[in-house]
Amino acid sequence: MSEHNRHRRLLYWLVGILFLLAAAIFFVKLRYFDFSLDNRAGFFYRADASVSFDPEPGKEIRISISLPNRRTSGYSVDPISGGEKQFRTELQNGLRRAVLELPPRSGRQTVSYRFRLIPRAPVAEAPAAPPPVDSKLLPNEVAAARKAMLAAIDPENKLAPAALVTALLRALGTASAVERQPFTRQSGVAGTVEAAIAILAERGWPARPLRGIFLNESKIQQQPTLFLDVWYDNDWHVFQPNTGKPGLPEHFLVLQRKDSSLFEVSGAKNSSIRFSVTRVPAGAERLNRLRADIIGEHDLGGFTLFSLPASQQNLFKRLALLPLAILLIVVTRNVVGIQTMGTFMPVLIAMAFLEMKLLPGLISFLLILTIGLAIRAWLTRLNLLMVPRISAVVVVVILLMQAISIGANLLELPDFMGVAFFPLIIIAWTIERASTTWEEDGAVTTLKQLAASLATATVSYLVLASGYLQYLLYTFSELNLIILGVILLLGTYTGYRFTELMRFQPLVKQ
Amino acid sequence: MKFSLKLPPIVSPRRLREAGVLGMNQRNHAYIMRYNRRADYPDVDDKLRTKELAIRYNVSTAGLIGSIAYQYQVKGFRQLVENVPDFVIKPGHGSGGRGILVFTRHDGVNFYKPNGTVCDYGLIYEHISNILSGLYSLGGQVDYALFERCIDFSDVYSRFSYQGVPDVRLIVFRGYPVMAMIRLATKESDGRANLHQGAVGVGLSIRDGHPLFAAQHNRAITHHPDTGAAFSELHVPHWEEHLNLAARCAEMTPLGYFGADIATDRQRGPLLLELNARPGLAIQIANGHGLLARLRLVESLPAGAHPTCAEKIAFARENFA
Numbered sequence: 001m002s003e004h005n006r007h008r009r010l011l012y013w014l015v016g017i018l019f020l021l022a023a024a025i026f027f028v029k030l031r032y033f034d035f036s037l038d039n040r041a042g043f044f045y046r047a048d049a050s051v052s053f054d055p056e057p058g059k060e061i062r063i064s065i066s067l068p069n070r071r072t073s074g075y076s077v078d079p080i081s082g083g084e085k086q087f088r089t090e091l092q093n094g095l096r097r098a099v100l101e102l103p104p105r106s107g108r109q110t111v112s113y114r115f116r117l118i119p120r121a122p123v124a125e126a127p128a129a130p131p132p133v134d135s136k137l138l139p140n141e142v143a144a145a146r147k148a149m150l151a152a153i154d155p156e157n158k159l160a161p162a163a164l165v166t167a168l169l170r171a172l173g174t175a176s177a178v179e180r181q182p183f184t185r186q187s188g189v190a191g192t193v194e195a196a197i198a199i200l201a202e203r204g205w206p207a208r209p210l211r212g213i214f215l216n217e218s219k220i221q222q223q224p225t226l227f228l229d230v231w232y233d234n235d236w237h238v239f240q241p242n243t244g245k246p247g248l249p250e251h252f253l254v255l256q257r258k259d260s261s262l263f264e265v266s267g268a269k270n271s272s273i274r275f276s277v278t279r280v281p282a283g284a285e286r287l288n289r290l291r292a293d294i295i296g297e298h299d300l301g302g303f304t305l306f307s308l309p310a311s312q313q314n315l316f317k318r319l320a321l322l323p324l325a326i327l328l329i330v331v332t333r334n335v336v337g338i339q340t341m342g343t344f345m346p347v348l349i350a351m352a353f354l355e356m357k358l359l360p361g362l363i364s365f366l367l368i369l370t371i372g373l374a375i376r377a378w379l380t381r382l383n384l385l386m387v388p389r390i391s392a393v394v395v396v397v398i399l400l401m402q403a404i405s406i407g408a409n410l411l412e413l414p415d416f417m418g419v420a421f422f423p424l425i426i427i428a429w430t431i432e433r434a435s436t437t438w439e440e441d442g443a444v445t446t447l448k449q450l451a452a453s454l455a456t457a458t459v460s461y462l463v464l465a466s467g468y469l470q471y472l473l474y475t476f477s478e479l480n481l482i483i484l485g486v487i488l489l490l491g492t493y494t495g496y497r498f499t500e501l502m503r504f505q506p507l508v509k510q
Numbered sequence: 511m512k513f514s515l516k517l518p519p520i521v522s523p524r525r526l527r528e529a530g531v532l533g534m535n536q537r538n539h540a541y542i543m544r545y546n547r548r549a550d551y552p553d554v555d556d557k558l559r560t561k562e563l564a565i566r567y568n569v570s571t572a573g574l575i576g577s578i579a580y581q582y583q584v585k586g587f588r589q590l591v592e593n594v595p596d597f598v599i600k601p602g603h604g605s606g607g608r609g610i611l612v613f614t615r616h617d618g619v620n621f622y623k624p625n626g627t628v629c630d631y632g633l634i635y636e637h638i639s640n641i642l643s644g645l646y647s648l649g650g651q652v653d654y655a656l657f658e659r660c661i662d663f664s665d666v667y668s669r670f671s672y673q674g675v676p677d678v679r680l681i682v683f684r685g686y687p688v689m690a691m692i693r694l695a696t697k698e699s700d701g702r703a704n705l706h707q708g709a710v711g712v713g714l715s716i717r718d719g720h721p722l723f724a725a726q727h728n729r730a731i732t733h734h735p736d737t738g739a740a741f742s743e744l745h746v747p748h749w750e751e752h753l754n755l756a757a758r759c760a761e762m763t764p765l766g767y768f769g770a771d772i773a774t775d776r777q778r779g780p781l782l783l784e785l786n787a788r789p790g791l792a793i794q795i796a797n798g799h800g801l802l803a804r805l806r807l808v809e810s811l812p813a814g815a816h817p818t819c820a821e822k823i824a825f826a827r828e829n830f831a
Contacts, residue, residue, distance in 0.1 A: 004544065334535055380636075385581070386643030436645060440608060441707055494536040496527075501520045503728055504531045504791075507800055508521045 011492060015485040022485075025478035034076065034120040034291045039284045039471035045117040045215050046080070048276045049098075051263060052110040059267035061102040065113055066095065066256045066263065068212075073254060078116040078290060087113045095260055104267070117215070117253065117277075118290050130206040130231050137201040145182040146202040161205075161232040162246050168196055169228065169244035192241045193228050206231045210238060211262045213275045216251040221274045224255065224262055288475055318351075320474035323483045325350060325460045330490050332456050337497030340453040341433050348423045349453075350460035356418030358461055362454065364419045365427075368400050369450070372431040373438075380435075394428040530800030532791060541805065545684070545766025546787050553763035554785035557602050557656050563762040564782055569755055571782045572775075573659035577602065584638045587657075588618055588631070596660035599638065601646040603653045605786070607704045609646030611637055612675075614660060624673045625701055661783075662776045666747055669739040670694050670712075673701030677773040678714065678752055678780075681789055681801065684767075684811075685760035685819070686826045687753050688804040690714040691796040692746060696726070697736045710734060711796030712741050716830035719749030723798035730798070751780045753826070757819040759785060769793075804830055 029035040036042070051063050067077050067089070079087060079098070087098040098113050138146075153159070153167045172180060172192045183195035197207045210229040213222055227248070228239045238248045248254070256262040265271040282290075308316070325347045332338050332346075340346055353361035375396050379389055401419045408416030430453075438446040463469065473479055496504075526533070532541075552559055564571045575597055576590045591597045596616075601609040611634070613621045621629045638655045640646070647653040660675075667676045674695030681689045691711045695701045698708035705711050710731065713722040724731050724741040733740050746752065756770040759782065769789025772780050794800050807829060816822045 337534065384636075385639050386645050445706075492539060494533070494539045496523045496531070496533040497535060500531075500533050501523065501526065504526055504529075504533075504794065504800075505519050505521045506725065506728060506730055506795055507529050507531050507798065508525045509529065 008492065011488060015488050018481045018485040018488075022478045022481035025481075026476050029476060029478075033288075034118070035288045035475055036284050037472070039468050041281060041283045042119060042287050043279050043281045044119065044287060044290065045075075046278045046280050047115055047117055047213075049113045049115075049263075050110055050221075050274050050276075051113075051265060051271060052108060052274075053265045053268035053271035054108050055105050055268045057106060058104050060104060061109075061265065061267040062099070063102070063111060064090070064092075064097045064099045064264045065273070066097055066260060068117075068253055068255055069257070070096065074120060075117040075253060076120050076291065078118055080114040080116060093260065097260075109268075116290065118287060120291070127234075127236055129234065130208075133201040133204055133206055137198055142182040142198075143202075146199050149199050150202060161230075162237065164203075165196070165200070165228070165230050165237070165239050166244035166246060168199060169239055169241055172196060172199075173242060173244070189226050189241045193226055196228055196241070200230060208257070210254060211256040212252055212254040213277065214249070214251055215253055215277050215279070221276055223272075223274060225252070229257065284471060285475070316477075317470065317474050320477065321464045321466075321470050322347070322351075323480045324469065324473060325464055327483050327487055327490075328460055328463060329456070330487055332459075334490055334493060335497060337499035338452045338456065339449060340456050341430055341437075341449050342426065342453070345426050345430055346453050346456035347460050348426050349457040350464055352418075352421040352423060353457065353461040354464055355421035357415050358458065358465075360413070360415035360418075361461070362458070364404055364416055365422065365454070367404065368397060368419075368422070368427060369431060369434070371400055372397055372427070373435055376431050376435045390428055390432050393431050394424060397422075397424055397427050397431070526800075530802035531794060532801040532805065534791060536802075537791060538788075541683070541767045542788055546768070547764065550764045551787055553765060554768060554787045555603050555605075557600060557604075557784060558654070560762075560782075560785055561656075564759075567758055567762045569758050569762065569782050570778060570780070572598070572661050572773075575657035575659060577654050577656050578638060578642070579654035581639065581642055584635055584642065587634065587638060587655075590657055591616070592618060594659060598658045598660055599634070599641070600656045600658065601641040601653050602656050603647035603651070604641075605646075605788075607702055607707075609637075609641055610702075612660060661773045661781060663773060665776070666745065666774075667692075667694070669737055670734055670741065670744055672696045672699075672734070672736040674699075674703055674709075675773050675783075677703055677771045677783055678746065679789065679793060680752065680756040680770045680772065681793060682756050682760050682768055682770055683805055683808050685757060686808050686816075686822045687716055687756045688808060688826065688830055689793055689797055689799075689801055690716055690719070690752070691793045692721075692744070694734065696734070705790070705792045705796075710741075711792055712744060713793070713797030713799065714746060716753070717827045719746040719752065723796065725792075725795045725798070728792070728795050746774075748774060748780050753823045754819065755780055755782055757823050761819070 030037065049065050051065065053061070053063075055061055065087075068075055070076060077096075079089070087100045090097050090099045098115075100111060100113070102109075102111070149168070149171070153171055154164055159167065169192060172195050177187065180191060180195050183198045184191040186194055193209050197209070200207045207228060207230040210227040211224045212227070213224055226241060228241050229236050230239065231237075237246060239246050240249075263271070263273045326344070329340075329344060329347055332340070333343070349361075349365060352365075355361075356364070372393060376389075376393055379392060384392065401422065401424075404419045405417050408414065408419070434446050434450060437449065553563060554560055558577060561571055561574055563569075575594055578584060578587060578590070596614050598613070599611045604610065611629075612624055613629070614624050615622050619631070621634060623629065641653055641655040644651050644653050663675045670676065671694045676692055676694045678690060678692045680687045691713045693703040693705060694710045694712065695703050696708050696710060700707065703709045705726075708727065710724055710726045712724040714720065715722055721741050721744045726735065732742070752772050755772055759768070759770045763785070765785075765787055767787075767789075769786040771783040771786065773783050774780050791801075811825075816825050
C-alpha cells in the first residue's frame with residue numbers, strides 16, 4: 001500500500017513538473033517572444049528611414065536614428081539586413097538608436113535604414129516623473145508676456161489641465177508672429193510647440209516635443225510629425241499642436257521622446273530625414289517566425305520549431321495535433337468505455353480523412369472495408385495461413401485504393417484521390433479483425449465495433465481538422481506536455497467508465 | 511442480440527460505488543496491476559504450462575492429448591486424435607474462449623461439433639494453422655494448438671444448458687474464493703459459455719453453491735431462454751471440491767487475483783479448465799452483487815491470517831454467502 005502511494009506521489013510530482021514546465025515555456029513565448037494566441041492573419045510594416053546630408057570635407061560621418069521603445073510602442077523593430085551600409089543598434093541613456101559610421105566623402109549623400117515593425121502587445125509602464133522645470137525656460141524678461149498669455153486664456157484660473165493646453169495651442173496657432181516673438185523665433189508648428197513649452201513652464205508643467213511617423217500613411221515619403229507632450233496629473237499627455245486636440249492619433253509610431261533628438265548626423269550639414277512605410281499582410285505563423293527571429297538575436301529563437309527547415313516544419317505541423325487525438329482515444333476507452341477495433345486505428349484513419357475531407361474519407365473507407373471483407377471471406381475458403389492471407393488482403397487493399405483513385409480522376413472527384421493516405425496495414429488488419437469477429441461474435445457485434453471505431457475516427461477528425469488547435473499546438477508545442485500529463489493522470493483513473501454506468505445499472509438496488 | 515436504439519438507464523457513479531461495484535479501471539489498476547506480477551502471467555496465459563502446474567499440484571484437469579507447435583505437424587493432426595473418440599482444439603495462448611473448437615465424435619474423415627454440424631479435414635487444418643500463426647493469441651505472437659479430451663459433462667446441467675460445457679467461474683483473490691457463477695450456453699451463444707456472446711451467468715453462493723441470481727446480457731432472468739428450466743432449481747454438485755480446486759490454484763501460481771474456470775466431468779468430477787489473470791466483471795451482474803466489499807474484506811486480512819486452503823475456504827464460506 002505504501003509503495004503504491006509512493007508511485008502515486010511520484011506521478012503527481014512528475015505531472016506537476018510537466019504542467020509547470022509547459023506553463024513557463026508558454027508564458028515566455030507569449031510574453032517575451034510575443035507569439036500570438038490568435039491564428040488570424042495579421043500584418044507588419046516595412047519601413048525605410050532615409051537620411052540625406054551634405055558631408056563636411058574630410059570629416060568622419062556618424063548618423064544615428066531614434067528607434068521606437070520596444071516595450072511601450074506596441075512594435076518590435078527588426079532591422080532588414082543587406083546592403084553595404086549596415087546600421088547597428090546602440091543603447092544610449094536607455095534609448096535604442098540605429099547608428100551608422102561612414103568614412104569621409106563628398107557630394108550629397110542619402111543612406112537608408114530599413115526595418116520591419118512587428119506588432120506586439122504594448123506594455124503599460126508607469127512613466128518616470130520628469131525633473132522640475134528648468135529655470136532656463138523661465139527668462140525673467142518675458143515673464144510678463146507668459147503671464148499675460150495664461151491670463152488671456154484662463155483668466156479665472158479654473159480650466160482643467162487638458163482644456164488649458166488645448167486653449168493655449170489654439171491661441172498660439174492663431175497668434176501673430178509678433179505675439180509669438182517673446183517665446184520663439186521659429187514659425188509654424190515647431191514654433192507653436194517651443195512657445196507652448198516656455199509658457200507651460202510658468203505653470204510649472206514640464207513639457208517636451210514628441211516626434212514620430214504615421215504608419216497608415218500611403219504617401220511614399222513622409223516627414224516626421226511633431227506633437228507636444230505635457231506632464232501633469234503624474235502622467236504625460238500628448239497634444240496635436242495645430243488643433244490642440246489631446247491624445248495620439250491611431251497608427252502613430254512614436255520615435256522620439258525625452259530630450260534626445262529624432263536623428264543626428266555629425267560631420268555633415270543640411271541633414272534631413274524622410275520615412276516611407278508599407279503595410280505587409282502576413283499570416284500568424286510568419287509573424288511568429290519574425291518574432292522568433294528577433295528573439296533569435298538574443299540566442300533563444302533556435303529553441304522553437306520555427307527554426308527548422310520548411311519541410312520538417314510541415315511534417316511537424318501534421319503531427320502537432322496527434323497527441324490531442326491520442327488523448328481523445330485514451331478518454332474514449334478509459335473514461336467513456338467504448339471498444340474500438342484496434343486501439344489507435346481511429347486516429348490513423350482520421351489522419352487519412354484529413355487529406356481527403358470527411359465524407360469522401362468515410363465513403364472510401366467503407367468501400368474499401370466492404371470489398372476487403374468480401375474478398376477476405378472468399379479467401380477463407382482457400383485455407384491460407386494467416387500471414388500470407390493478411391498479405392493478400394494488403395495487396396487487395398492497395399489495388400482497391402488505386403482503383404478508387406483512378407475512378408475519382410475519371411469522375412473528376414479530386415477529394416477521393418487522397419485515398420492513398422489511408423494506413424494500408426491498419427486497414428488490412430481491421431479487415432482481418434472484423435472478419436474474425438464476424439465469425440465468432442456475429443454481425444451485430446462486428447458492426448457495433450466498426451461503428452464505434454468510425455464514430456471515434458470522426459470525432460478525432462473534427463479535432464484534427466481544427467486549424468486553430470493546430471496553430472496553437474504547433475506554435476506552443478509545450479502544450480503537449482500538459483496533454484502528456486493528463487494522459488499520465490488518466491493512467492491512474494480508477495473511477496467507473498461511462499458505459500459501466502449503464503452496464504452495472506442492474507446492480508443498484510431500486 | 512437485440513439491437514435497440516433506446517439508451518439503457520444510467521445510474522450515478524456514486525450509487526454504483528455504494529453498491530460496491532468494481533469497475534474496469536479499478537480492476538486493472540487496484541487489483542490486476544497490484545496483485546498480478548507480469549512475470550507470472552505465463553502461468554495462466556500458456557495453457558500447457560497451466561496444465562503442467564496443475565498436474566504438479568494435483569489439480570485435476572481435462573485429459574491432455576497433445577499439442578502442435580509447427581506448421582509441418584498440422585497435416586498429422588488426425589494421427590494425434592485417431593485413438594480418442596472426442597477432442598477439443600484450443601489455442602495455447604487464447605483468451606475469452608476464442609479459437610476453441612469442440613468435436614464430440616469423429617471417424618477420421620468427418621468431425622462432428624456438439625451441435626451436429628460436420629467439419630472436414632480442410633476446415634480443421636485451417637483452424638490449426640490460424641492458431642499457430644497467432645490469430646487467437648493475446649499479442650498476436652506465434653502460438654501452438656493444444657489438444658484435450660472433451661469433458662463429458664454431467665447430466666445435472668443438461669436442463670440448464672443449450673449444448674456446450676457449462677463451467678463454474680470462481681474469482682480467487684489472495685487464495686480466497688470470493689465470488690462464483692456458473693456460465694450456461696444458449697442457442698444465441700452458439701453453445702459457448704461466453705457471457706458476451708449471450709450465455710447465461712448464474713451467480714452462486716460461495717457457502718454451498720446454490721443459485722442466487724441469473725443474468726443474460728446484463729439483464730436479470732429467471733428461466734433458461736432455450737430450455738425453460740428455472741435457475742432456482744439449479745444444483746451444483748461437488749461444491750466443496752470446486753472450492754478446493756480454486757483455492758489450490760492459488761498455490762500453483764503467485765498471481766493474487768485470477769479467475770478459475772471449472773467444469774464437472776461425469777466420471778472425474780470437477781476439472782480445472784483454465785485460469786484467467788484478467789477475469790471479467792460480468793460475474794457481478796450474474797450475482798446481482800458487487801465485488802468490492804468482498805475484495806476489501808480479504809485485503810484487510812493480515813498476510814498469514816489463514817495459512818491453509820481449508821481455512822481460507824472456511825473463511826470464504828462464512829463471509830461470502
